[in-house]
Amino acid sequence: MKHARTIVGLVVIAFLLIIIWFLITPPTSLDHNTTTTSTTIPEHHGSSTHGNCSANDDCIISGCNNEICQSKFEEPMMSICVYNPPYPKDLGYECRCTDKKCMWII
Numbered sequence: 569m570k571h572a573r574t575i576v577g578l579v580v581i582a583f584l585l586i587i588i589w590f591l592i593t594p595p596t597s598l599d600h601n602t603t604t605t606s607t608t609i610p611e612h613h614g615s616s617t618h619g620n621c622s623a624n625d626d627c628i629i630s631g632c633n634n635e636i637c638q639s640k641f642e643e644p645m646m647s648i649c650v651y652n653p654p655y656p657k658d659l660g661y662e663c664r665c666t667d668k669k670c671m672w673i674i
Contacts, residue, residue, distance in 0.1 A: 614656040616663075616671035617642060627663045627670035637663035639670045 614631075619639025621627050630636045631647035635655050638645050656663075661672040 613654065613659065614651060614661070614672055616669075617645065618669040618671055621665035621668060621670050624665045627665050629657075629663045637670050637672045 614635035614637070617636065617638040619627075619642040621639050621641075626640055627637060628640045630638055630645045631651070632649035633647070633651055633653075633655050634657065635651040636645045636647060637656070656672045660674050662674075663670060664673050666673055
């Protein structure tokens with residue numbers, strides 16, 4: 569019985585550490601050839617991957633709160649719902665293809 573409680577305790581601690589890691593880690597792309605930092609919108613409101621595009625239709629919005637602008641050719645982006653409102657669209661930004669890169673722009 570004591571051994572089972574120790575295992576349960578270790579599992580709970582591991583689970584809490586994973587949750588904390590997700591809370592402090594920004595969303596990332598599975599494609600390591602892109603960046604998730606935005607040069608056009610404050611980071612705490614959203615991010616752009618600057619993925620490759622040739623037309624606006626190549627850019628899509630993803631993320632828990634629709635805060636990520638990415639290329640439809642990239643792996644889907646993950647987000648853990650930590651961005652603060654207002655979100656990019658609330659601020660008048662559009663997910664567009666600019667200079668062959670998907671990014672939030674006004």
